Every structure is written in C-alpha cells, then in structure tokens.
Amino acid sequence: MIRKMPIIITGGGQRLGLACAKALVAKGYSVIITYRKVRKDIAALEEQGITCIQADFSTSSGVDLFTTHILEQYSALGGIIHNASEWDSEEECSNTALLMETMWQVHVFAPYRINLAFEALLCAGAEQDGQADIIHMTDYVAEKGSDKHIAYAASKAGLANLTCSFAKRFAPCIKVNAIAPSLLMFNNSDDDDYRIKALSKSLLRKEPGEQEGVLAVQYILDSLYMTGRTLSLDGGRHLV
Ligand SMILES: NC(=O)C1=CN([C@@H]2O[C@H](COP(=O)(O)OP(=O)(O)OC[C@H]3O[C@@H](n4cnc5c(N)ncnc54)[C@H](OP(=O)(O)O)[C@@H]3O)[C@@H](O)[C@H]2O)C=CC1
Numbered sequence: 001m002i003r004k005m006p007i008i009i010t011g012g013g014q015r016l017g018l019a020c021a022k023a024l025v026a027k028g029y030s031v032i033i034t035y036r037k038v039r040k041d042i043a044a045l046e047e048q049g050i051t052c053i054q055a056d057f058s059t060s061s062g063v064d065l066f067t068t069h070i071l072e073q074y075s076a077l078g079g080i081i082h083n084a085s086e087w088d089s090e091e092e093c094s095n096t097a098l099l100m101e102t103m104w105q106v107h108v109f110a111p112y113r114i115n116l117a118f119e120a121l122l123c124a125g126a127e128q129d130g131q132a133d134i135i136h137m138t139d140y141v142a143e144k145g146s147d148k149h150i151a152y153a154a155s156k157a158g159l160a161n162l163t164c165s166f167a168k169r170f171a172p173c174i175k176v177n178a179i180a181p182s183l184l185m186f187n188n189s190d191d192d193d194y195r196i197k198a199l200s201k202s203l204l205r206k207e208p209g210e211q212e213g214v215l216a217v218q219y220i221l222d223s224l225y226m227t228g229r230t231l232s233l234d235g236g237r238h239l240v
C-alpha cells in the first residue's frame with residue numbers, strides 16, 4: 001500500500017539513502033531527504049519531485065533547525081528513515097572524546113530528538129495512511145562490537161535500543177524498526193586487501209549493494225505486524 005504522507009530519509013544525498021529515495025519516489029511515495037554536503041545528485045532529485053533539505057545533525061542547534069523547519073512546513077508524515085551516519089574509527093580520529101561525542105550526536109541524539117519532535121506528525125500521518133513508520137539504520141556491530149570502530153559501534157547500539165523504547169512508546173499507530181547491515185557496499189577508498197577481508201567475514205562472501213537495504217525498507221513499510229524488531233542483512237556473518 002503506497003503511503004500518501006511524506007517519508008523523510010536522512011542522509012539521502014548518496015549511497016543507501018539516495019537509493020531508497022529514488023526507489024520510493026519511483027513507487028509513488030512522497031519523499032523528503034536531508035543532505036549535508038551539496039552533491040551532484042541533489043538537483044536531479046529535486047527535478048524528480050523530491051524535497052531536499054540541507055541539515056547537519058552534528059550539533060543540537062542543527063537538529064533543532066531541521067525539526068523546526070519540518071514542523072512549520074508539514075502537518076503529517078508517513079515515516080522517517082534515520083540513515084544519516086558517520087563511520088569514523090579510533091585510528092582516523094585521535095581526539096576520541098570528540099569522536100564519541102560526534103557518533104552519539106548523529107546516531108543517537110539526533111534520531112531521539114527528531115522522533116520526539118515528530119510524534120504528532122507521524123500519528124497524523126497514520127490517521128491518513130493507516131500506519132506510520134520510523135526506521136533506524138543500525139549495524140551488525142551494534143550487537144557484536146568492533147575493535148576498530150568502538151565509538152561508532154556503541155552509538156549504533158544506542159540507536160538499536162531506541163528502536164525498542166520508541167516501539168513501546170509510539171504503538172499502535174507508529175511502527176518502529178531497525179535494519180542492521182554488516183556489509184552493503186564498500187567505499188571507493190577501500191583497498192583490495194580490506195575488501196577481501198570484509199567479504200570473508202560472512203558465509204555468503206558478497207557485497208550485496210544498496211538494493212539489499214532498499215528491499216528491507218520496503219518490507220518494513222509494507223509490514224502490518226512488525227515493530228520493535230531488527231532486520232539483519234549480514235550474509236550469515238553471525239555463523240562464521
Ligand atoms: N555501507 C555499508 O556497507 C553499511 C552501512 N550501514 C549503515 O547504513 C546507513 C547507510 O550507509 P551508507 O549509505 O554507506 O552511509 P554514508 O556513509 O554514505 O552516509 C550517509 C549520509 O549521512 C550523511 N551524514 C553524515 N554525517 C551527517 C551529519 N552530521 N548530519 C547530516 N547528515 C550526515 C552524509 O551526508 P554528506 O555526505 O552530505 O555529508 C552521507 O551522505 C548508515 O546509517 C550506515 O551506518 C551499516 C552497515 C554497513
């Protein structure tokens with residue numbers, strides 16, 4: 001069932017967020033994306049009728065600016081997909097206090113504040129469409145930890161926990177679920193050795209691509225009976 005109410009995708013300027021935005025608008029959804037850096041795809045998205053809002057969630061004021069803008073412009077929402085994310089490691093960032101602050105800010109503080117701010121809009125959307133959705137993009141390492149991305153993994157664990165709390169708080173009109181990929185797509189900067197090692201971590205040994213994440217989003221949006229749960233997209237990594 002296609003929602004009439006707009007769905008917000010944060011971090012929609014590239015990769016998974018961009019793929020989700022294109023897939024949903026192609027199916028007839030009304031889509032809003034947030035982006036931080038101005039990228040080549042933004043103009044094309046606007047031509048497709050996608051509302052593109054610049055937002056930086058690395059500060060509390062940046063989150064407040066975004067929520068205020070949406071509350072002024074919209075009276076109902078069909079959903080929000082918290083996809084925006086920084087993937088920084090302790091190796092790359094010597095200031096580990098700042099690293100943990102940033103990870104927590106983007107992956108926990110921002111989704112927490114945005115979910116609370118948009119509760120009434122999402123309930124109004126559920127009145128129109130029959131249901132509304134919050135989807136948190138977490139990560140396999142939220143459960144298992146990561147020795148190279150400690151702050152990142154901890155913040156994704158915090159986001160995973162928000163899934164349970166908001167599912168309880170917002171039921172029955174808003175479903176709240178998570179998607180936990182292990183590997184969806186590499187970054188251009190990933191060298192061959194890194195790629196070979198990453199592929200060997202799962203049973204299926206493949207880089208599925210962003211469409212694997214798009215499929216999971218579509219499943220959750222279509223589901224009538226899933227909330228407080230996580231879809232794991234990990235190629236059997238938990239059995240290696
Ligand atoms: N790619 C993968 O294999 C995996 C991905 N995931 C998760 O899936 C989701 C999508 O992954 P992927 O597409 O690779 O994500 P990206 O690394 O491409 O990040 C998505 C977007 O987040 C935005 N973003 C980063 N920091 C901020 C900020 N402070 N404020 C606002 N926006 C911000 C970026 O915007 P800009 O570029 O404009 O700065 C970027 O376009 C993420 O949550 C990720 O953690 C989990 C496991 C594996």
Ligand SMILES: Nc1nc2c(c(=O)[nH]1)N=C([C@H](O)[C@@H](O)CO)CN2
Nearest residue numbers: 085086087139182183184185187198
């Ligand atoms: N925000 C991001 N989070 C993650 C990314 C990414 O590119 N951006 N990539 C991964 C890796 O794919 C990792 O799961 C395996 O190499 C994890 N999170």
